[in-house]
Amino acid sequence: MTPPHPETLEQANRHFQKTFAGLHAEKAIICGSGWSGVTDQLKVIKTLSFSEIPGLGSPGVVGHRGELALCELAGEKVWIFKGRRHFYEGEGWTPIAIPIYLCAKNGVKELLLTNSAGAVNPGFAVGDLMIITDHFNAMGDNPLVGEHQEIWGPRFPDLSHTYGAAGQTKIATAARSADVSLQQGVYFATRGPVYETPAEVRAWKTLGADAVGMSTVPEAILAHAAGIQVSGISCMTNFAAGISPHPLSHEEVTETTAKTMPKMQALLRAWIEIS
Numbered sequence: 001m002t003p004p005h006p007e008t009l010e011q012a013n014r015h016f017q018k019t020f021a022g023l024h025a026e027k028a029i030i031c032g033s034g035w036s037g038v039t040d041q042l043k044v045i046k047t048l049s050f051s052e053i054p055g056l057g058s059p060g061v062v063g064h065r066g067e068l069a070l071c072e073l074a075g076e077k078v079w080i081f082k083g084r085r086h087f088y089e090g091e092g093w094t095p096i097a098i099p100i101y102l103c104a105k106n107g108v109k110e111l112l113l114t115n116s117a118g119a120v121n122p123g124f125a126v127g128d129l130m131i132i133t134d135h136f137n138a139m140g141d142n143p144l145v146g147e148h149q150e151i152w153g154p155r156f157p158d159l160s161h162t163y164g165a166a167g168q169t170k171i172a173t174a175a176r177s178a179d180v181s182l183q184q185g186v187y188f189a190t191r192g193p194v195y196e197t198p199a200e201v202r203a204w205k206t207l208g209a210d211a212v213g214m215s216t217v218p219e220a221i222l223a224h225a226a227g228i229q230v231s232g233i234s235c236m237t238n239f240a241a242g243i244s245p246h247p248l249s250h251e252e253v254t255e256t257t258a259k260t261m262p263k264m265q266a267l268l269r270a271w272i273e274i275s
């Protein structure tokens with residue numbers, strides 16, 4: 001599908017740099033479904049609506065606010081992308097690549113990706129948070145297909161340590177200091193927008209999936225390729241199809257997200273505070 005468009009990425013970057021001239025942060029967080037509220041306890045320095053950033057556009061999903069905020073906590077500054085664009089929205093890779101491009105071009109060293117996911121691992125409970133240790137790309141596409149662009153590193157990026165040990169340790173340290181317990185496992189990404197069939201979930205479980213969702217993997221690939229330290233946290237908003245006793249719905253996802261918000265807020269605050 002349509003690779004990230006270099007000129008649009010640059011236009012977005014020019015607008016970003018004009019808006020945030022003189023402002024700087026080395027950390028960034030991309031908030032998945034419903035997680036935009038994690039910034040409610042942070043000092044907001046400046047915001048920019050996604051819709052004003054050329055090529056980014058507004059997320060078409062309930063629970064995704066569509067705003068970039070530069071925030072501060074205990075002297076640590078962080079870019080918070082409240083909401084994300086998804087491949088299933090059908091606009092190609094450019095809107096998904098823009099936040100990563102902005103990070104890569106403006107000195108971000110650590111990126112934390114959050115998402116909502118269906119639990120595949122039977123040892124997990126709804127509301128659990130999981131450190132992503134690795135991923136499985138079942139989207140049937142990849143944001144790096146197409147003409148090679150230097151910003152994304154080598155033509156054939158190595159993904160052996162996409163979610164590196166340092167990033168995972170940092171999340172574990174933050175979780176201890178926030179008194180939040182964590183699971184860990186492999187995140188399996190599908191293209192969506194349909195939830196999976198029970199047969200698919202059974203198959204992916206045998207392939208090593210602990211959780212399944214429709215995001216994060218493209219951003220992780222791009223950011224890792226661009227040399228940014230990537231970490232990921234999934235919230236188990238439901239059991240995956242065939243494991244869940246009832247049909248899946250976005251309402252269940254947003255309900256669990258709301259209930260889990262205090263835990264996620266505490267974890268992200270602790271993550272931001274660790275320099």
Ligand code: HPA
Binds near residue numbers: 116117119212248
């Ligand atoms: N499957 C895919 N994506 C999801 C799920 C799920 O069960 N829950 C939240 N996002």
